[in-house]
Structures are given as structure tokens and as C-alpha cells.
Amino acid sequence: MKIQLEDLTKSFPGRGRNSSRVTAVKDFNFEIPDGELIGLLGPSGCGKSTTLNMICGLEKPTSGKIFFGDKDVTALPPEKRGVGMVFQNYALYPHLTVRQNIIFPLQNLKGKDKLSRAEMEKRAMDAAALVQIQELMERKPGELSGGQQQRVAIARALVKLPHVLLLDEPLSNLDARLRLQTREEIRKIQRATKITTVFVTHDQEEAMSISDRIVVMKAGVVQQTGKPQEVYDDPVNLFVAKFLGTPPINVFQGKIKNGKVCIGDAAVLDAPGQKDRDVFVGIRPEGFLLKEDGPLICQLGGVEVMGRDISIVSNHEASLNPNIRSIISAETKVDTSSEIVRFAVKPSKLFVFDGSSEERIRI
Numbered sequence: 129m130k131i132q133l134e135d136l137t138k139s140f141p142g143r144g145r146n147s148s149r150v151t152a153v154k155d156f157n158f159e160i161p162d163g164e165l166i167g168l169l170g171p172s173g174c175g176k177s178t179t180l181n182m183i184c185g186l187e188k189p190t191s192g193k194i195f196f197g198d199k200d201v202t203a204l205p206p207e208k209r210g211v212g213m214v215f216q217n218y219a220l221y222p223h224l225t226v227r228q229n230i231i232f233p234l235q236n237l238k239g240k241d242k243l244s245r246a247e248m249e250k251r252a253m254d255a256a257a258l259v260q261i262q263e264l265m266e267r268k269p270g271e272l273s274g275g276q277q278q279r280v281a282i283a284r285a286l287v288k289l290p291h292v293l294l295l296d297e298p299l300s301n302l303d304a305r306l307r308l309q310t311r312e313e314i315r316k317i318q319r320a321t322k323i324t325t326v327f328v329t330h331d332q333e334e335a336m337s338i339s340d341r342i343v344v345m346k347a348g349v350v351q352q353t354g355k356p357q358e359v360y361d362d363p364v365n366l367f368v369a370k371f372l373g374t375p376p377i378n379v380f381q382g383k384i385k386n387g388k389v390c391i392g393d394a395a396v397l398d399a400p401g402q403k404d405r406d407v408f409v410g411i412r413p414e415g416f417l418l419k420e421d422g423p424l425i426c427q428l429g430g431v432e433v434m435g436r437d438i439s440i441v442s443n444h445e446a447s448l449n450p451n452i453r454s455i456i457s458a459e460t461k462v463d464t465s466s467e468i469v470r471f472a473v474k475p476s477k478l479f480v481f482d483g484s485s486e487e488r489i490r491i
């Protein structure tokens with residue numbers, strides 16, 4: 129089911145006297161193609177959950193429209209939209225078994241949707257098989273691990289055969305290893321069912337690894353949408369560049385001067401025809417090349433071996449990060465007795481942003 133968001137806006141009354149309204153989401157326009165998994169990504173408070181709640185019908189938009197396929201669902205209540213939802217606190221009923229928890233949403237179906245007991249059992253078993261918890265059906269939630277509980281919550285969301293699956297930070301209660309495993313499982317389930325899915329997270333790595341497309345939000349406003357790799361390789365502004373990538377992008381205060389991008393005295397890129405101005409220069413960790421006569425001279429802080437790669441930690445007075453982190457192939461020899469390290473920069477890994485608007489300057 130294709131989902132279309134049209135000028136979607138939500139504002140809440142401010143708390144307390146004289147406080148102005150909070151615009152949680154502003155003019156959100158986006159089409160989610162049928163069968164895709166979309167990662168909605170951004171820092172806390174940027175409007176991710178509000179967007180999801182409007183898609184499922186728990187929040188009414190202040191203005192704008194939502195379409196599922198060609199149908200305008202903006203005024204429909206949640207139960208009429210055919211969405212499955214999994215929250216961060218997946219709140220299973222503790223006194224019910226896994227089977228009863230999964231069947232629960234089917235018991236209130238009315239009219240033509242009403243199912244026989246046998247049909248409900250079959251649906252529950254099918255959903256359990258999808259998330260591979262068939263052996264756990266008679267246990268109570270208290271007898272399950274966090275990851276298993278989360279799978280039950282997903283099965284419960286899938287049992288009504290929704291057209292759309294909405295996941296709000298579904299992995300945040302899991303430890304690091306389980307997070308990784310469960311996100312891969314969610315991806316597999318999504319591929320198998322081809323349910324159009326929106327996945328909310330503030331973890332950029334999680335969103336990048338799982339999504340067909342990501343939407344990066346800041347303060348209620350969509351900054352950029354696209355395939356994860358495209359957004360990483362071609363950020364539209366400094367916020368997006370900083371938000372994606374581990375280790376994060378290295379940002380320097382710089383200038384465009386006489387047709388060159390400069391960090392201090394070092395000309396790191398030609399910028400023919402560009403007018404002189406203050407800029408921010410972002411260099412991805414993998415964008416540095418060790419070079420004896422490289423223009424960018426940094427103070428060497430240390431070298432960390434990571435197996436296939438090494439990470440060189442260094443400093444430069446124009447750097448806005450506490451440390452500059454560059455990732456270099458482990459075959460490269462670094463003279464650790466030296467106090468300085470000299471870099472050239474791969475042009476495709478260097479981005480220039482306007483010093484005041486922070487928008488990308490394409491060179």
C-alpha cells in the first residue's frame with residue numbers, strides 16, 4: 129500500500145500561559161512507495177513519533193492530508209486504517225500467554241471481519257511463524273527475553289494482516305547484540321511480507337542499515353530524503369552531514385579564498401568561480417589520504433588499530449570536533465614518532481557548507 133503525506137502539519141498548544149504553540153511537524157510531503165521500508169530519522173523531539181501517530185490515526189493533523197493508496201484516510205480512526213503498530217514499550221499483557229497476546233487484536237473484530245476460533249488460531253500461528261516464536265506460544269511474557277517479547281509484539285501487529293506497519297523505536301529496549309539481530313529479523317519479515325513499513329529511530333546506523341529510504345528530520349522539518357547511501361554521499365546541509373556516519377564527519381571552520389577551499393592556510397580543494405566567504409568544511413573519516421606533502425597538517429594524537437583499518441586521531445586548530453578521526457587502510461604505515469601528520473583529501477568525501485546558512489555549496 130502506497131502512503132502519501134501531503135503538506136502534513138501538526139502543532140500542539142504550548143504549555144503554560146503565554147507560551148506559543150509547538151510545531152511538531154511542518155509541511156511534510158512524502159510518498160512512501162508500496163512495499164518499501166522507510167526509516168524516519170532525527171534527534172529527540174524532531175517530530176518522528178508525531179508523524180507516525182498521524183499516519184496511524186492516533187493524532188489528527190492540524191492541516192494536510194494522508195492517503196493510503198488513492199484513499200484519503202485523514203479523517204479515519206486508527207482501527208479503520210489497517211495499520212499494525214509496534215511501540216518502544218511493547219506492553220504485552222503479562223497475564224496472557226504468547227498465543228493469547230497475539231490473538232487478542234482479532235477478538236474484537238466485528239461484522240464481516242469477525243473470525244472463527246480456528247481462523248484466529250491459524251492467523252496467530254502464521255504470525256508466530258513469521259517471527260519464529262512458535263515454540264514459545266504457551267509461555268507468559270515474563271518468561272521471555274526482551275528480544276522474544278519484541279517479536280511477540282511484532283506478531284501481534286502482523287496478525288490483523290495490516291497494509292501498513294509502523295514501528296516506533298522498536299529496538300531501544302534491547303541490548304546491543306539483540307538490537308542488531310532483531311533489526312535484521314525485522315528487515316527479513318518486511319521483505320517476506322512486503323508490508324509498507326515506517327520505522328522510527330534516532331539511531332542513524334540502525335536507520336541506514338535497515339531502510340530502503342531514509343527521511344532525515346530536524347525540528348519538525350524534513351531535511352532530506354533518499355536511499356541511505358545517497359544521503360550519506362550527498363548531504364544537502366551540515367545538519368544531515370553531521371547526523372549520518374560513524375565515526376561522525378570531521379567539521380572544520382574554513383574559507384573559500386581565491387577559488388580554493390582552505391582550512392587555515394591549507395588549500396584542500398579547488399573551487400573555481402566560487403566567491404570568497406566563510407564556510408564549514410566537512411570531511412568524512414574515510415576521506416583522508418596520508419601524504420608526505422599533503423596540504424592539511426595536523427597534530428598527531430594517536431593511532432588505533434581496528435584490524436582491517438586504522439584510525440588516526442589528530443588535531444587541528446580549525447577543527448570543530450574534539451578530535452579529527454581518519455580511517456585509513458591498515459596496510460598504510462604511520463610514523464607514530466612524528467608529532468604531525470599530513471593529509472590530502474579525497475574530493476568526493478569533502479563537503480563545503482555556507483558559513484551562515486549551513487546549506488551545501490556544490491563545487
Ligand SMILES: Nc1ncnc2c1ncn2[C@@H]1O[C@H](COP(=O)(O)OP(=O)(O)OP(=O)(O)O)[C@@H](O)[C@H]1O
Pocket residue numbers: 140141150151152170171172173174175176177178179330
Ligand atoms: N501531546 C503533545 N503536546 C504538546 N507538545 C507535544 C505533544 N506531543 C509532542 N509534542 C512536542 O512536539 C515535538 C515533537 O515530538 P515527537 O514526540 O514527535 O518527537 P520525536 O522525534 O519522536 O522525539 P523522541 O525521539 O524523543 O521520541 C516535541 O517538541 C514535543 O515536545
